[in-house]
Amino acid sequence: MAEQIEILNSDAHRDLAMHPLAGAHPHMVQIVVTEVTRAAACCPVVLAKSPETGRFALVALFGFQPGEVLVEGAETGNAAFRPLDLQRQGFFAADDNIAIDVAHPRFAPGGTVPLFDAMGGPSDEMRLVQRAIGHLMGTAPQTEQFIAMLVEERLIEPVDISLSFDDGQTIALNGLYSVSGEALSALENATIIRLFRQGWLQAALAIHGSLLQVGILARRRNDRLAGGWN
Template identity: 25%
Template sequence: MAKHVIVNNEEHKDIKIITKRSAELGDNIWYAQTFPQEFRAVQAHYPIFFSKNPETGQFLPVALFGFKHQENLFLDDQGWHASYIPAAVMRQPFLIAQQTITENGEEKQQRMLSMDMDNPRVSTEEGEPLFLPYGGNSEFLDKVANMLEALHFGVSDGTQFCQALTDMELLEPFTLDVQLQTGEKHQMIGFYTINEDKLAALSNEQLERLHKDNYLQAIYMALASQSNVRTLLNKKNALEAAAQPA
């Protein structure tokens, strides 16, 4: 169970964060949330699809790393093999917490840097220190804070992006049937993609709205990224072939 605490330089002066990538540290995930501002970097490596929250009905964009639960085809004993890792993965074990403060007699919500103390990346023995010996923020912690700030606004923009796609009825469910060279079959369901026919049929006014909000480019990058399914399949086939007896 997660144990979230607000980061401070007294209680956490000796805390370090392990930054290497491994399954033991929680990187054996098959997808993670992404957002339009990082689509350009994400689409160079990973397919981008959309996931729907069954309770709220809201969509969010996700980067796909594998074909099934706990499968990350970019991960092996040597680390994560891609030049870009989505911010939602990189931010672990940190997140932004909301704390109520009183300013000039008025209560306000302030964003604070929070950390999951039960996350396996949290250590006192190895990793990147959070604070300098005299108590100031380390360069690592400053980078984390900047990344979380970008992630906070990116996720918010991603919500608006998905709402625009929903309003224009551009998202549709799809099923991905994958057959490996060994004959093994996988069926991936539960994700959504952009309907290209409906996209092509949008009015000039709708296209202008998407362009004005910088979403049109994000749409085309998401569509282009789906060619990376072949990259995943090649990685999966190579992994299966290596596991076969000689």
């Protein structure tokens, strides 16, 4: 369905309601650097290259393949971590305004979450969307700087993960990258201090450590196959 972009207006869209989630939760979601530590607490955080630009992006993995979500509560919007990019689905920044794509599945008939209250002001849920957009816009340059630092300090390494499951299926996670623990340990003290004060050392360590979440999600997938987890 083609996009139908409109500037959000409390009069024109007073009766418009949205769904908490726009369809199925994706298995892979792009995040910003300020989300890394929270994301790493419940799912693997990796770097992936854009096929169009070849540039790295930060990504949270909620599953191992399209259509699969293994993080507890994610499919109902109740996961411990909900990416900002999902919170603002269907909404966009347009100069100093917020625009919406009225053709987006989030605004399909049956939505139960109002955008505006009885006085025409933003609802509590709409305020969350506004904050999500503002945070995404405000931290985009910081995220680019963080990734540039990882590249400059040669902290990025490819990760090739092959997983075997009880149903006989093997899933290979290719084309993904993480932060090298060895390269982190080799940083000079002055660099470590600088990165720590910028908050980037914590994010880099979180990315490296989040690979442990791969095994946790794999066990959940096996539990689901055995009927012990939904």
